[in-house]
Amino acid sequence: MTALLRTVGLTKAYPGVVALDELTVDIAPGTVGLVGANGAGKTTLFRIMLGLTPPDSGSIEVAGVDVANDPIGVRTRLGFMPEHDCLPTDQTAADLVATLGEFGGLPPRAARQRASDVLDLVGLDEARFRPLEGFSTGMRQRTKLAQAIVGDPQVVLLDEPTAGLDPSGREEMLQLIERLATFGISIVLATHLLDDVQQVCDQVVMLDGGRLVTAGRTDALVETTGTVTVDAGGHTDALLDAIGAAGLTSVVALDGSVAVSMSSDDDLDRIVAAVAAAGLPLHRLTPRSRSLDDVFLDRATR
Amino acid sequence: MTATSTGAVYDRGYRPYDGPRGGRNEARRALWRASVRRALGLRRSWRQKVFPWTLLAIVSVPAVVNVGIAYLTRDTVAEEFEFITYREYVGVGTALLLFVALTAPDIICPDRRHRMLPLIFARPLTGTDYVVTKVAALTAIVFAFGFLPHVVLFVGQAFVDRDGSLTYVRANAEFIWQVPIAVAIVAIYYSVLGILAASFTNRRAIAGAVFLIVLLVASVVSAVLSGGDEEGVFSSMWAVVNLLALPLRVRDLVFLGEMAPDGPLGGIDGGATAAVVTYLAVVGTSMAVLLRRYRWIET
Numbered sequence: 076m077t078a079l080l081r082t083v084g085l086t087k088a089y090p091g092v093v094a095l096d097e098l099t100v101d102i103a104p105g106t107v108g109l110v111g112a113n114g115a116g117k118t119t120l121f122r123i124m125l126g127l128t129p130p131d132s133g134s135i136e137v138a139g140v141d142v143a144n145d146p147i148g149v150r151t152r153l154g155f156m157p158e159h160d161c162l163p164t165d166q167t168a169a170d171l172v173a174t175l176g177e178f179g180g181l182p183p184r185a186a187r188q189r190a191s192d193v194l195d196l197v198g199l200d201e202a203r204f205r206p207l208e209g210f211s212t213g214m215r216q217r218t219k220l221a222q223a224i225v226g227d228p229q230v231v232l233l234d235e236p237t238a239g240l241d242p243s244g245r246e247e248m249l250q251l252i253e254r255l256a257t258f259g260i261s262i263v264l265a266t267h268l269l270d271d272v273q274q275v276c277d278q279v280v281m282l283d284g285g286r287l288v289t290a291g292r293t294d295a296l297v298e299t300t301g302t303v304t305v306d307a308g309g310h311t312d313a314l315l316d317a318i319g320a321a322g323l324t325s326v327v328a329l330d331g332s333v334a335v336s337m338s339s340d341d342d343l344d345r346i347v348a349a350v351a352a353a354g355l356p357l358h359r360l361t362p363r364s365r366s367l368d369d370v371f372l373d374r375a376t377r
Numbered sequence: 378m379t380a381t382s383t384g385a386v387y388d389r390g391y392r393p394y395d396g397p398r399g400g401r402n403e404a405r406r407a408l409w410r411a412s413v414r415r416a417l418g419l420r421r422s423w424r425q426k427v428f429p430w431t432l433l434a435i436v437s438v439p440a441v442v443n444v445g446i447a448y449l450t451r452d453t454v455a456e457e458f459e460f461i462t463y464r465e466y467v468g469v470g471t472a473l474l475l476f477v478a479l480t481a482p483d484i485i486c487p488d489r490r491h492r493m494l495p496l497i498f499a500r501p502l503t504g505t506d507y508v509v510t511k512v513a514a515l516t517a518i519v520f521a522f523g524f525l526p527h528v529v530l531f532v533g534q535a536f537v538d539r540d541g542s543l544t545y546v547r548a549n550a551e552f553i554w555q556v557p558i559a560v561a562i563v564a565i566y567y568s569v570l571g572i573l574a575a576s577f578t579n580r581r582a583i584a585g586a587v588f589l590i591v592l593l594v595a596s597v598v599s600a601v602l603s604g605g606d607e608e609g610v611f612s613s614m615w616a617v618v619n620l621l622a623l624p625l626r627v628r629d630l631v632f633l634g635e636m637a638p639d640g641p642l643g644g645i646d647g648g649a650t651a652a653v654v655t656y657l658a659v660v661g662t663s664m665a666v667l668l669r670r671y672r673w674i675e676t
Contacts, residue, residue: 125498125499127498147400147401147501147503148501150499150500150501150502151398151400151501153499154499155495155496155499157492157495157496159492160491160492161491161492161493161495161496162491162493163487163491163493164491165421165422165487170420174407174411175496175497175500177403177404177407177410177411178404178407178408178411178497178500178502179404179500179501180398180399180400180403180404180407180500180501181394181396181398181399182396182397182399182403183407183410185394185396185397189394192391192392193391196390196391222496224391226394226398226500227393227394254391255391258390258391258393259393
């Protein structure tokens with residue numbers, strides 16, 4: 076399978092700062108979260124992926140195309156949604172998206188049809204003939220997403236797509252991104268919001284100061300931690316006593332619930348039996364998994 | 378009775394595109410079309426259309442007047458009327474300058490002001506494509522606005538000529554190649570300078586003002602350096618410094634084969650060569666600066 080992104084020793088330095096430092100990753104097609112704090116190198120990596128900035132050293136392939144050899148060819152396969160506001164005020168959404176579709180090589184008639192389709196897809200069907208000047212932040216973000224996919228790209232680069240959105244707008248944008256993934260479009264989502272990544276991405280690349288922190292499948296990174304959370308409706312002390320009496324180890328109290336380290340699946344039966352024997356109500360018994368925040372903090376500080 | 382609904386709601390979803398897809402050349406053409414549309418106010422509000430089309434009407438007035446008077450006097454014994462010559466008509470200065478001053482910023486400043494360049498350069502376009510296409514778009518419009526009135530003048534004169542259309546065409550055949558070349562020389566020059574001025578600022582008004590001021594200052598400097606005799610005639614090699622009128626000197630070369638005798642370079646040895654070299658240097662340097670400015674695109 077052709078890799079979505081393959082880099083070997085990719086390095087890019089600006090005066091006084093190393094934006095990317097010997098980055099080597101091999102990412103399969105899918106929905107990829109590119110996470111890191113501001114200055115981690117996300118935008119630089121996007122610029123290099125688009126062929127707009129040459130790396131100082133190393134190699135990079137996007138969708139099987141060597142960016143250094145064929146930057147124009149790469150751009151015919153990519154869609155890009157910048158983080159900042161980049162829409163003119165005196166055009167309609169339909170006109171802008173169609174025009175950018177034409178810039179991407181679509182014939183004028185096809186571009187207009189595609190613009191109509193993708194604006195409908197992102198929920199701007201009725202607003203598409205209105206000037207962008209009157210659009211809300213959410214509508215502008217959707218317009219930016221529409222222009223990124225108007226050319227039916229293989230890969231879409233989304234730079235902080237939920238920036239500036241209220242909670243409902245953010246949720247809608249994430250649902251749109253999830254929906255795009257179902258259409259077979261690979262997505263690279265650059266963000267510093269790890270919750271967004273955990274919600275929609277099946278792979279993660281974590282950067283810190285231009286260096287690779289870790290990369291892999293999201294579900295593998297947030298795999299279970301070998302502990303379960305037991306909630307007995309707030310009877311924490313009684314619960315601690317019961318679990319301790321059952322001979323289970325490493326019992327830790329947490330916000331009214333209790334985290335119990337497990338050595339085998341049989342321990343689940345012992346927990347249930349202990350709670351029942353103590354006459355406590357068992358409200359919740361769930362495996363604990365790490366969040367991406369835990370993973371990032373753990374590995375970035377090593 | 379129950380009404381039967383015939384309507385239906387469809388979720389069209391996402392349809393992959395498997396039709397024809399152009400590459401860099403198609404992207405360039407699309408950028409050119411979009412720039413021309415913008416300059417002419419097409420797909421924009423009526424306010425944006427007023428200026429370019431009013432200007433086209435204004436630059437056509439001399440041709441219409443010339444043809445009209447020729448028509449009215451065709452059956453009289455009056456001498457053939459010539460309100461304006463083809464040479465004079467190339468570069469009807471103020472109108473075209475004003476057009477470039479207002480249009481060049483309009484097709485290049487908003488891209489930077491609205492930070493649209495990342496959207497444009499995420500497509501199969503390079504900085505060179507962008508600069509060349511923008512200059513080509515403005516040149517095409519200025520050329521059209523300079524050339525169409527000539528067509529009106531030529532065709533109109535041919536129709537009303539007292540000796541017949543064919544006679545007029547034969548007598549003026551050289552203008553068929555001279556006019557487009559001369560108009561192109563003027564159009565390229567002003568377009569390159571207009572786009573160059575607009576590339577230094579995001580504000581359209583400032584860009585237009587800088588374009589006009591630089592040309593006017595250059596003409597004043599040229600006049601001062603040239604001195605002038607008692608009759609106020611300026612005849613000096615310093616005339617090439619007059620960036621405002623420089624393309625008109627080259628225009629004279631196209632029509633007359635030499636510098637106009639009554640012009641500031643008339644009768645000066647090497648005047649024609651100096652005009653051409655300066656013209657090429659100004660256009661070449663301006664293009665080089667423009668390409669340099671768009672070599673690195675900031676996202």
